[in-house]
Amino acid sequence: MRGAAFGALLSHWSRHPLQLLTLVAGLALATGLWSAVQAINGEARASYARASAQLGLTGMDMLIPKNGNISVARYVELRRAGWKLAPVLEGRWLLRNGSVKLIGIDPLNHPALPAISPTGSPQLDALRSPGRIFLHPSTESQLDGHPDLPPVILTETLPTGIVLSDISLAESILGLHGQITRLIILPDQPMGLKPLADLAPELLRRAAIDTQTGRLTDSFHLNLTAFGLLSFAVGLFIVQGTVGLGIEQRRNLFRTLRAMGVSLRLLTGLLLGELMFIALVAGCLGLILGYLVAGALLPDVSATLNGLYGETVEGGITLRLSWILSGLGMAIFGTLIASAQAFANFYRMPLLLAPGVQARSLDARSSQQVMAIVGCGLIVTGSLAILLIDGLVGGFALLAGVMLGSALLLPLLLSAILAAGARTARSALSEWIWADMRAQLPGISLAMMALLLALATNIGVGTMTSSFRLTFVGWMNQRLSAEIYATVKDEQQTGEFTGWLADRDITTLPIRWAEIPYDGSPIRIYGVVDHDTYRENWPILQAQPAAWDRVFDGGGAMINEQLARRQNLWPGNILTLSQDWQIPVTGVYSDYGNPHGQVMISLPALLQQVSHVPNRQFGLRLPPKDAADLMKEIRQSFDSASISLIDQADIKARSLAVFDRTFVVTGALNLLTLGVAGFAILTSLLTLWTMRLPQLAPIWALGVSRRQLAWLEVLRSLALASLTAVLALPLGLVLAWVLLSVINVEAFGWKLPMYVFPMDWLRLLGLALIAATAAAAVPAIKLARIKPADLLKVFAHER
């Protein structure tokens, strides 16, 4: 009996393969997008953890200075107080083609490092002059053409992009003698120690992975997760639609089965089993899809992380059991939630009563009100969250509250608009159209909610990226003011090169910087010489009068927005770089695409504080039309391998390419979400289609042709989609504002002006209408081709 009943239930799907496909595809899409994001995040975290393990830091805590560096004398004091600590000196090593992260360690005290202690060949030479540098083979190319390198040892056991050496070598390369960036707190401390908080109140204790970069990348992964969750939610609307349809269409079957003695309980159990089976299959498909999507997106994610934070994510996507289980779990859990309402209706369904659409719509009216009240509550909660909770979590709570709340308000709003529209109706047919739209609303409102969310996300994220791009381009035009940027091989060549340029009356602006740790992460301090380039071109956000004059006099510092916001330092405040190095802030400039803090002071002031500041990079000012000729002349006069040149246009193009790559992932996820929403509309309309026949049949009988009915069907879908799109616009703009003014500040440390792009909105509206038309096309074509006999049957036997 049980088997026969189950077989009867399943036969529905073989008669409606498209419906089954929709259900499976919806669920697979939802699971796939969610799993893809999870896989990417998991891979990135694993990559960070691997790097941490390769540096021997798993599970270790660090001591970092509140500002400045730790002196070696301080380290020795703490050691002599008994604390087992290991020093690390970290900085950017300026090379011909950019720079690499150089980490200097004391191999005698550092946690076991596979890189420096491989089996067989003890690396004692690393400790003696001239030392050794250790790096991953893929990092080697970055050292190309660098003269006077210490002997290089290649090892697979280091993260890429990192150069490791003994601390004595690192401090002479970086020019940071007697300084330490952080101290690793080693395990197995001796008994009876004084607490570190008492011994060294100026040092902060942090978990090794909770560095500034760690916190920054966390915000990126939170962004991705939010996107994944959104896609999942939108996908579930599809499931909701098809499960409802599947139950609706099998009412006759249920009635028959019940009449044959199948208990309601058994029937519910069988339905549930069927659904779980489908969820599992769809979940598996979703995992495969997620795996593929993640694999395709990972290079872009890696590029994004590299562009924004300088972090590399290595390797491809690996299958993890936890990932598979969580993906399947989400599929099953999501299916249960999405089908809860359909099941509740099924359970309450009277055995013999014919379905009354009007009754359902009345029922829906009260549920619309409940949803609207919950929606308002969510919006209020989200708004409170941003006031009460600091940081990224508050920002996301606001986003979630506003988005979900608005979605819940949508049915009531649409219903109100349609009711108002009904009052304008002049003919019987138009009155019917308005009324029919309202009657359809409960069935299609979930799909419309999905569309609303997808459109608003598109508008919001699109506005954010476009605003960012516009700001970035403007900023770049200001900031990259030199016509040519040059890097010479070594400092011996510097004199020769600058002399040569001076003979030709070309202004040379040295680009010299030193990196020092500040509040646990490195900041770069640029020493600049007095030139109008800075006064005229630098993208200033806030400044005191004569700010640059004070900088060039040595009495002031310009800082970038990231540093200003993070440390709450604004013009008039004092920047404390170390105990005896304090400078008043005279201005704040924008500095996009850079995760770290930055300071500009006069060159003499920098040289006074930092002994070894490389002098190998220059910006050359000359009439732009002469740039190409000068570059040619330089290449002829100097060994072309010893001087690298890049002109302004080239550097701008490269920067913009990096920027665009950064948002490839966002764009891809955006488009996928919209696709999923379009699919949701299709499934809803298909669901409604069968339920609507009893209502369409009388209209047909009154003389409206099938073709006309079909057109009306498409028009209705278009009308609802346009209404939703119009409502999505303000929501999207709110989203954009939150992204630009709250999330960006928290995640990256910069606030961006908001620009609006009406053409983009029109394009989106067009997309939404196309999606709605496409979705309505299937039922419309069916309607146009339906046999009159089928319509007549509606009268012949009520279901």
Next chain:
Amino acid sequence: MNVRLVIAGMIICLPHMGSAQGFAGLGTQAEGFAIPDRNTTLEFPSDHGAHPDFRIEWWYLTANLNGSDGREYGVQWTLFRTALDPGDDAGWSSPQIWLGHAGLTTADAIYFDERWARGGIGQAGVSIQPFTAWIDNWAMASPDQTLQNLTVTASGEYFAYDLAMTARGPLVRHGDNGYSVKSASGQASHYYSQPRYVVTGTLTLADGSVAVTGQGWLDREWSSQPLAEDQSGWDWFSLSFDSGSKLMGFILRSDSEDSSGDYSSGTWIDADGSATPLAPGTFQAVPLDYSIVAGRSVPVKWQVNLPEHAVSVIIQPINQQSWMGTSVPYWEGPVTISGSHTGRGYLEMTGYE
């Protein structure tokens, strides 16, 4: 092979006797280091300090102690120095590397810890104005330039000690006025001791503190010379007899099957402190019993004979498992003496694989 292991090997495989040949490729004579010289006269206080031109050096204290709880304890405090290159520099580029070992032995447990430091930054070193040898928070310190009165402190995760020591006799120069020959082929070190400290102090263990009194023995030695290629390890004894006389003796074991290639030597110290070097081969020590310690077979009962002083004694450890599981591990612990003479002492055994 770990950097620390290699450096530890450089030092530990040399204690008291020089280097085991072939270990980590360090057997060959390093270029540029000073070589011990028979004509060198030891001068104090300067020779209490470090000799950075020599490759290896140590300040090595062992003490046999009695606790107020009636139990016997042994304490070791050692500061090793090894140079990657001769001479010294300020800062991280110093070629001097320091290694501290602290051990505390009871009848049923051994506690130990190890500390590492680079010379040149002040984390470890030896000063002579006043005398202080230190690494991290471990220190052996005198109020003046002599080794007459010393305080010795160290702590690890599960133990700590704080001892005060007073010398009750003169410094002892081993071998030929401090020039101690280590092999038949003439390798040697500079070697002197203060074998007669009276010790009081406090030991701290997980279950609380205990007051202790007892006797201590300090060895000072520096050299640059590795040993002959066929030597695989050594057994070193510092014995304090109840009669007041003392005996330092060592055997350098050869790789050969029989003990024909072994080289032994030592110093007899009378109760008044006068020292007599022992002719090579006169100090005899024969294992009587072995035990499995840290997975290897180690002699834990010895017959020690020195016919010229009518010594025929049995040496047995307080704790057979006195294994220092440091970067390069070795056996080091307090022993009791019975037979023709009675007393206490310390035993060090290396090279047991």
